[in-house]
Amino acid sequence: MNKSDYDWGGFRSWIHSVAVVTFDLELGQVIENTFPECKTLDELDQLSEQDRTNICYLAFPDSNSGIMGDIQFHFRIRRTAGHNVGPPAAAAALANFNARCLPPLQLDQNFLFGFAYFRQVKDSSIRRGYYQKSVILLTYLPLVSFFSQISAIVAKKFFENGDLPLEIFCHDVDRWPAPTPGHHLTLPMLGSLIELHIPALSSRHTDNSNETVTVSGGGVSVPNLPDLYPTLLPLLEHLHCLWELVLTAEPVVVLAPSPFQCSSTVQALTTIIQPLRYVADYRPFYTIHDADLKEMTTSNSSALPSILLGVTNPFFNKALEHWPNLVRLAEPSSLSALKSPSKTKRSSSTKFKSETKPGVFTQSKPHLEKDREIVKRILKGVQLRRPAEVQTALLRRYFLELTQTFLIPLERYLAGLMPLARSISPYRAPPKVKPFNADEFIRSLEQSGPQLTSRTKGDWAALYRRFLKSPNFVGWFNARHAEVSSKLSLLHLECLSEAKIEIWMEGKAEVELVDMVLRIRGKLTEGDRTGLPISDIVKERLETHVRKIVSTLPEDLQAVIESKS
Structure with a gap:
């Protein structure tokens, strides 16, 4: 079969395309090649000029030419309007993925992830004096650990052997089974074997909503990706504050020395409200060339979007100084900074006086009191050299319990909006869920709020009010409303079938x-x-x-x- 006759439905179920971006002295960063090379595929869900421009600028570290060697990071771009996911097999596979996976792993077809592996080395044979290239896997699937690991394998093979491994990789992926949550998938590629498990809706009881990945064979070393503990350790004193900011989808900018650090931190922050899905926008790595920059730098702070933004360019120190929430990270070094952690700042005037001081700077006071117990436990683990996996598990359990404590009153109130089973008649339309009344819900907290049972004290009602105005509430309510409506439809059909x-x-x-x-x-x-x-x-x-x-x-x-x- 001629390669142009390929449907590539299997490939597109996992990956949109593979792009190689290089530096051209006259044009700057340009896409050198995309794979698989297929005219039919190009016409299905093709990248617009705007998409290609965004990918080019995000492929290299922003204003940081001092990075030598290899660096890995990821980004997320908003697709330009008018694209359709295809071929049909891929569209069906992605729809099935969304129907079966846990909410935090659901994909959004308006956004593409790019998993970049960038190499910069001195090369006197090149006029600029440097070899600079980035290999990027573009995908709709938010499987960050999985794609970060396979992008490292693919990129290293490319840097060793040129384009051929990329072509072989595309054919390997095209033969993979569809990305099905709940199944243990064995995925061969370029001589390596990937074992992947994506948690399904039926595994709601687990602490971790993320995929698990094991790589064997292939002779390529895969970097250890940062887990929650090493990523959030510099921010340990501010966990309660960050959880509130993420929960209520406040605009937050993460300023870091490298794209690896900022993309890891932004991605980690989106996971700290699991099992709730972070529905608002987030960009793990963002540059001054992005098409949305004007919206981000508007001086009207009340018009700021709900977004988590990861940046590295010092330009953003001034451009985003009106933003209410800033996380500034230092170069990853020793843990000595933990001995005297900086306090959460709440002053816009002092926020940018020292443009290098790490910390969390916010204009809003947290509604809940700080949980000193989790900070003590993690710091004790640092002293005892407790394994990072155990520290991560402690943090995940802490955030999971905090989020579940927050969700219980919402779930209880939603259950009260359900019509009684006896009101279902086989010959009338199924009854509807009553509308959500914010004031009525807030009043219900007096009898059933978290303040009655949780050891975390504070103004829970004020936190709920902020949450009810956020896109995260809209996402949660729409998903739960759809589930409840489906349940009512099933009960109605069962009632009708027994009539x-x-x-x-x-x-x-x-x-x-x-x-x-x-x-x-x-x-x-x-x-x-x-x-x-x-x-x-x-x-x-x-x-x-x-x-x-x-x-x-x-x-x-x-x-x-x-x-x-």
Whole structure:
């Protein structure tokens, strides 16, 4: 088969494309090649000029030519409007992924991730004196650990052997099974074997919503990626403050010395509110060339978007000085800074006086009191040289319990909006969930709020008010409302399937009988379209109802109904 005849549906289920970006003396950063090379694929979900420009600027460290050797990081770009995910096999695989995975891992087709592996070395044969290239895996899937590890393998093979490994890699990926949550996937590529497990919706009880990855063989060393503990250790004194800022989707800028540091930190911050999904925008690495820069640097602080922004260019010290929340990181060095941690600042006037001082600078006072116990436990672990995995597990458990404590009153209130099961009638439309009333919810906290049971004290009601205005609340409520509505639809269909349809049919006019047939068929079709888990026994009973009703109608009407089925 000619490679141009390939559908590449298997490849596109995982990866959009692989781009190689180089530095051209006249043009600057340019895309040298994209893989797989396929004209048909280029016409499906192709990158716009704006997308390509964004990728070029994000492929290299921003204003940091001092980086020598290799550096790995990732970014996230907003797609320009008008693209469609394709081929059809890929679109179906990604829709299935979203339906089965835990909320924090759901993809958003308006954004592409780029996993970059950049190399800069001195080379006297090049006029500029340096060899500079970046290999980037572009994907919709937010599997950060997985793609960071495979991008290192792919890039190293490319730097050793040129384009051929990239072509082989594309064919390897095209033969992979679809990215299915809940399954243990074995994925061969370029002589390595990747074992991947993506947690499914059924594993809600686990502490970790992230994928697990094991790499073996291939003769390529894969870097150890930073876990939650090493990433958040410099910010240990501010965990409670950062959790609130992320929970309520406040605008936060992370200023770091390298793209590796800022992208790791931004990504880690999006995970500290699990099992809640961080729905607001986030850019793990962001440059002064981005198309959205004007929106970010607007002097009107009330118009700032809900976003987590990772930057390295010192230009942002001044350009974003009006932002209410700043996290500034130092070069990763010794842990001596932990002995006398800086306090959370709350003054816009002093925020940028020292443009190098690390710390968390915020204009808002945290609503909850600091949990000194978790800080003590982590610092004790540093003294005892406790393994990083154990420290990460402690942090994950702390954040998980804090978020679950926060969510329990919301879940309890939502359950109260559900109609009673006895109000479901087989012959009427399924009852609707009552609307969410923010004031009523806040009042309910007096009897059932976290302040009654949690050891974390503070103004929980004020925190809920801020959360209810955030995109994270909208995302949570829409997802839970859809789940509850699906449950009501299932209960209604079960109720209808168990009904004595013969008794209902007595004395009914033809128009009412036909209407019932159309309603039952419509509900079954809608259920198939939306993936509603209707049991086989319910389907069989409903189809039996349809046959019974149709058999009582005149033959000419039966023929019309059958022709429309």
